[in-house]
Amino acid sequence: MSLATLRSPRKRKGHGAERRQEILDAAMVLIAQQGVHAVSTREIAAAVGISQPALYAYFATRDDIMAELCEQAFESLRTRLENVGDLEPGESTVRLMCRAYLAFGLEQPNAYRIAFMIEKPSHDPDHDPAGDRALAAGVATYSVFRRQIERCALAGLTRHVDVDLLTQTGWATLHGLVALMIARPSFPWAERDRLMAAHIDHFVRAIMASPSGSAGK
Amino acid sequence: MSLATLRSPRKRKGHGAERRQEILDAAMVLIAQQGVHAVSTREIAAAVGISQPALYAYFATRDDIMAELCEQAFESLRTRLENVGDLEPGESTVRLMCRAYLAFGLEQPNAYRIAFMIEKPSHDPDHDPAGDRALAAGVATYSVFRRQIERCALAGLTRHVDVDLLTQTGWATLHGLVALMIARPSFPWAERDRLMAAHIDHFVRAIMASPSGSAGK
DNA sequence: ACTGATAGGTTATCAGTGATAAATGATGAT
DNA sequence: ATCATCATTTATCACTGATAACCTATCAGT
Numbered sequence: 306m307s308l309a310t311l312r313s314p315r316k317r318k319g320h321g322a323e324r325r326q327e328i329l330d331a332a333m334v335l336i337a338q339q340g341v342h343a344v345s346t347r348e349i350a351a352a353v354g355i356s357q358p359a360l361y362a363y364f365a366t367r368d369d370i371m372a373e374l375c376e377q378a379f380e381s382l383r384t385r386l387e388n389v390g391d392l393e394p395g396e397s398t399v400r401l402m403c404r405a406y407l408a409f410g411l412e413q414p415n416a417y418r419i420a421f422m423i424e425k426p427s428h429d430p431d432h433d434p435a436g437d438r439a440l441a442a443g444v445a446t447y448s449v450f451r452r453q454i455e456r457c458a459l460a461g462l463t464r465h466v467d468v469d470l471l472t473q474t475g476w477a478t479l480h481g482l483v484a485l486m487i488a489r490p491s492f493p494w495a496e497r498d499r500l501m502a503a504h505i506d507h508f509v510r511a512i513m514a515s516p517s518g519s520a521g522k
Numbered sequence: 523m524s525l526a527t528l529r530s531p532r533k534r535k536g537h538g539a540e541r542r543q544e545i546l547d548a549a550m551v552l553i554a555q556q557g558v559h560a561v562s563t564r565e566i567a568a569a570v571g572i573s574q575p576a577l578y579a580y581f582a583t584r585d586d587i588m589a590e591l592c593e594q595a596f597e598s599l600r601t602r603l604e605n606v607g608d609l610e611p612g613e614s615t616v617r618l619m620c621r622a623y624l625a626f627g628l629e630q631p632n633a634y635r636i637a638f639m640i641e642k643p644s645h646d647p648d649h650d651p652a653g654d655r656a657l658a659a660g661v662a663t664y665s666v667f668r669r670q671i672e673r674c675a676l677a678g679l680t681r682h683v684d685v686d687l688l689t690q691t692g693w694a695t696l697h698g699l700v701a702l703m704i705a706r707p708s709f710p711w712a713e714r715d716r717l718m719a720a721h722i723d724h725f726v727r728a729i730m731a732s733p734s735g736s737a738g739k
Numbered sequence: 740a741c742t743g744a745t746a747g748g749t750t751a752t753c754a755g756t757g758a759t760a761a762a763t764g765a766t767g768a769t
Numbered sequence: 770a771t772c773a774t775c776a777t778t779t780a781t782c783a784c785t786g787a788t789a790a791c792c793t794a795t796c797a798g799t
Binding site for chain 2: 776777778779
Binding site: 583 | 757760
């Protein structure tokens, strides 16, 4: 009818959840290109081909988009950890899981940032559905990690048997290296591969009862 | 909150570096109260009693204020690590240093955030004086940490003798726990004291040659 | 075929942000 | 007393996330 409305390259009508995922995908691509803080709602909307307020039909706030991406990042890491498989519990499996974790963080720093390093300003004690779902995804990922440790603990391979304590300090150990290397790339780090290998050695040495870790170089 | 009401009566001319530090102090207080992201340049200016553009006579950008606070946070941590003292090198000294690190991070989360968890959007290859000074302060703090590890290494108390590798993975280990607990407080963490103690045990176990770490709970 | 409801979208606008330019005002030297 | 200087202010810019109000297809029901 009115040709004047064709000025902008308006796209077809999205079918509900499709467009929702379109938005998430566009946001992730932009974030991967420009970093988390540099992407605005207007850029995301333009990438999808809709106006900026249209986003708010699918997400209550910008942070909700981030929370959803956080959830997806957690699930990405979770499948990666699950792909380590249910080999027999032992040091080599633990090493594989550590490698998978570090690889995820260093290969997809933006996903890692969103999952672990973006602080949510929401301190509302009110319901925060998006944040809750992200937290649940984080706990689910944690559970995969924990399961491997637990199997080692049940086999008597760990230094002690408080599985949550082992898992949390172990996870924190891995997170520390990834987070610091992402947040402070200017620091004069040692060579990456040696650093990763040493860190995994330290992990195994800290957690396992009788590690076969290389003691020297 | 109306910013105008927070504004103290206009002050007299500032005396160079005095006012500069006034700004930094006000910024740090506000950040400690409201968090890093929630503090605007207008709030900082109002707290000092000047107009918002007046800040730019002392700092080129808001990020420069943050970089300066980052530098001060690093120095605060450095003195804390130095206060561990130059006792004889050994496991107990290392434990003290770990405790000092974790205590700093958990007691002053905002200073810790500024020092380690705020990513600078400046990717300019151009000169970035403020960022450079912050990095230098970080390296200086790293050196204090490194010195203790080095003394242990020279005494033959560490698992191997690549001091930078030991220090960097060790530092990352400590950072991981602090950063995760700060960034994800909603996670169902184990009890804090036990977690800290276990983490320090893991650190010692990973770094030292013959740790006396408690093996059970 | 008309009606109304509704999903999906738009334009216009708001308050707040970091930052800049130009006008103001006090200070200190001459 | 005059003038230059510099700290500081007012006014403003472009941009941000978010809201209000208004269009416009599409579709179900009579």
